[in-house]
Amino acid sequence: MTESDSLRLLMRTAEGDAQAFRQLYDHTSGKLFAVSLGMMKRRDLAEDAVQDAFVRIWHNAGEYRAEKGVVLTWMISIVRYRCLDLLRSAKARREHLTDGDLDLADEPEDHATPEGALHAGRDRVRIDECLDELEDQQRHAIQLAYFRGMTHQEVCGQLDLPLGSVKSWIRRGLQQLKRCLE
Amino acid sequence: MTQQLSDRRLDTLAAEYVLGTLDADTRVKLQRLMMTSDRARQAVWRWERELNALGASLNDVQPGPVVWQRIEARLGLAGQVTADSARAKPRPSRVSSSRGWNPFQHWVWPAIAAALVLIMVSLNTWQAPQPAPTQVAVIQDASARALWSVSLTEQDMVVTSTREVTPSTDRDYQLWLVAADGRAPVSLGLLPETGQRQLARSALFDTATVDVLAVSREPEGGSPTGQPTEVLYSAQLVMQ
Numbered sequence: 282m283t284e285s286d287s288l289r290l291l292m293r294t295a296e297g298d299a300q301a302f303r304q305l306y307d308h309t310s311g312k313l314f315a316v317s318l319g320m321m322k323r324r325d326l327a328e329d330a331v332q333d334a335f336v337r338i339w340h341n342a343g344e345y346r347a348e349k350g351v352v353l354t355w356m357i358s359i360v361r362y363r364c365l366d367l368l369r370s371a372k373a374r375r376e377h378l379t380d381g382d383l384d385l386a387d388e389p390e391d392h393a394t395p396e397g398a399l400h401a402g403r404d405r406v407r408i409d410e411c412l413d414e415l416e417d418q419q420r421h422a423i424q425l426a427y428f429r430g431m432t433h434q435e436v437c438g439q440l441d442l443p444l445g446s447v448k449s450w451i452r453r454g455l456q457q458l459k460r461c462l463e
Numbered sequence: 464m465t466q467q468l469s470d471r472r473l474d475t476l477a478a479e480y481v482l483g484t485l486d487a488d489t490r491v492k493l494q495r496l497m498m499t500s501d502r503a504r505q506a507v508w509r510w511e512r513e514l515n516a517l518g519a520s521l522n523d524v525q526p527g528p529v530v531w532q533r534i535e536a537r538l539g540l541a542g543q544v545t546a547d548s549a550r551a552k553p554r555p556s557r558v559s560s561s562r563g564w565n566p567f568q569h570w571v572w573p574a575i576a577a578a579l580v581l582i583m584v585s586l587n588t589w590q591a592p593q594p595a596p597t598q599v600a601v602i603q604d605a606s607a608r609a610l611w612s613v614s615l616t617e618q619d620m621v622v623t624s625t626r627e628v629t630p631s632t633d634r635d636y637q638l639w640l641v642a643a644d645g646r647a648p649v650s651l652g653l654l655p656e657t658g659q660r661q662l663a664r665s666a667l668f669d670t671a672t673v674d675v676l677a678v679s680r681e682p683e684g685g686s687p688t689g690q691p692t693e694v695l696y697s698a699q700l701v702m703q
Contacts, residue, residue, distance in 0.1 A: 299543040306531060311523025318524055328530045335534045337661075348505065350512035357518040358481075358511045365483040403520040408513055426482045427517055433484055455478040456471070462513055 295342035300404070302339055309353055313360045320364040320430035322375045334360035339341055366402035368430050411461035417444075419454040422447055470502075477506035481514050537663070539618040600676050600698040611654055613638070613676060615700060617670065620651065623659045630656035637681045639691055640665060643672040653685055654678065675699050 287308070291302030313334060316328040337359055349355045362423055412420050419442055425431045437447040468476075479485045480493050496503045535541045600613040608627045613620065621637065636656070639648040652662040667673075676698050679691035686692055 287625075297542040299538075302533075302540070303544040306534070310530065311518060311525050312521065315521040315524040316518040319521070324527070326542070328526050331526050332530050332533050332537070335530075336537055339534075339538055340661075340691075344510070348512075349508045350515060351519075353519050354512055354515040357515040360513065361518065369487075403522055405516075406516045406520045408516050408519075408524040423482065424517075426484050427514060430483055451482070451484060452475055452479070455482070456475060459474060459478065 284351050286387050291342050291345055291352050295345075305338075306335060309356055312353060313356060315427075316357055317360050317364055320361070320368065326367065327364075328341045329366045330360060333363050337363070364442060365430055372432075377422045406463065408458070411458050414456050414461055415457060416450075418442070419457075423454050423458075426451065469472065473503060474506050474510075477503070478514075481510040536618055539616065539661075565640075585675050598626045598700040598702055600700045601674070601684045602678055602698045604696060610696070611678070613698075613700070615664065618664065620662045620664045621659060622654055622662060624655045624657055626655075628656050633683055635681050635683055635685055636695075637679050637685050637691065638662070639677040639679060639698070640667055640671075641677050642667065643674040646671075648677060648691055650686065650689070651676070653681075664693055673700055 287305070290301045290308075294305055296353055306451040310331060313331050314327060317334075318324065321327040321330055334356070341359075348360065375396055378396045379438065391407075412423070415423070420434050422440060425436050431439065433444060433447050433451070436442075436451070437444045440447065442450075476485065476489065476493055480490060485493065493503065493507075498505060521605050535544065597617060598615040600615075601608050601609050602611040602613070604627070609625050611622050611625065614623075628636075636654040638651040638654050639646050640651055649665060649667055651665055652660075654660070677691065677694050678696045679686065680695055681687075681691045682692070
């Protein structure tokens with residue numbers, strides 16, 4: 282689907298056209314679900330996030346601006362922010378956990394989760410050229426935060442690095458990315 | 464966080480905001496700044512464009528059909544969309560026939576259209592076209608002037624304001640569900656000050672006995688505490 286097709290569907294969605302909204306869903310839900318699954322790790326949680334995102338997209342379709350990116354990246358922003366919110370509240374719950382509480386964040390991951398999503402199973406895009414210029418661990422840290430929704434703390438657990446260095450690595454990595462992208 | 468932020472610092476904050484690694488305090492501060500600063504908004508949008516290209520590069524994974532069904536139910540779209548319509552191939556715009564009798568001669572179309580109208584009219588009188596609101600509440604002020612009407616169906620909740628509502632720029636009206644079991648009021652969302660607004664239908668309508676709906680006056684953006692600040696009105700839901 283071309284960008285002008287997406288834009289047309291989004292405009293009609295903003296006008297309350299349910300049929301156009303369904304078409305937009307058919308064309309984009311696979312991408313939004315892939316993003317969500319990488320972060321939430323479980324199909325049911327990932328589906329909840331996609332559901333919330335599309336409810337928001339229906340209500341906020343009129344607030345799309347081209348400056349926020351193409352329609353698809355705007356929609357991905359929405360699902361990612363939703364996943365980050367869900368992950369944060371699951372983590373906050375886990376910190377205040379009492380006996381007998383059901384903690385979703387501790388449940389085992391679905392086996393269907395595409396573990397390779399970090400490195401495989403995707404096309405290379407412009408920003409990958411710039412990511413390639415970073416040091417390996419710096420790139421890896423940014424990818425873990427982006428694709429897995431990991432916090433600084435979780436990234437340092439994953440990469441076995443001190444917290445302070447993970448923070449400054451990510452920060453410097455992003456600054457370097459910015460210079461490369463300009 | 465003010466305008467003194469250097470471009471470079473603002474840009475790094477924006478990048479970490481989009482990436483999701485900002486701590487809660489800084490995140491909230493940046494969100495507030497975005498409300499007033501075009502520079503901050505632009506910085507965040509630029510990173511949303513760049514970083515979310517990574518998400519767009521992932522291979523599609525199809526969610527289960529239940530996702531669309533739930534979206535449809537939450538938005539009250541059920542029945543408006545047919546699942547296969549999006550994938551239906553466009554029909555040829557002209558039908559030609561090499562056979563002797565062409566069933567699509569022009570006189571046929573008005574006849575088919577007339578028959579369809581007849582069928583639709585009879586279907587409409589035979590079955591209700593839209594799900595009727597199941598419960599309604601009218602919120603009135605002390606002089607019994609109607610301010611809002613709330614209609615609650617099995618799928619959604621729609622609130623309509625009347626002309627008696629005076630729009631205000633510095634405060635909001637918030638709707639609350641007060642349950643009979645004595646639990647703290649639960650927010651249902653902000654009320655429209657003009658026109659109509661669809662609010663998410665709280666699951667509590669199905670699990671708790673509703674005592675009344677209440678309306679409170681709140682600072683702009685809604686209650687800062689999660690509880691009503693100043694309750695102004697209440698109304699009961701009745702079956703329509």
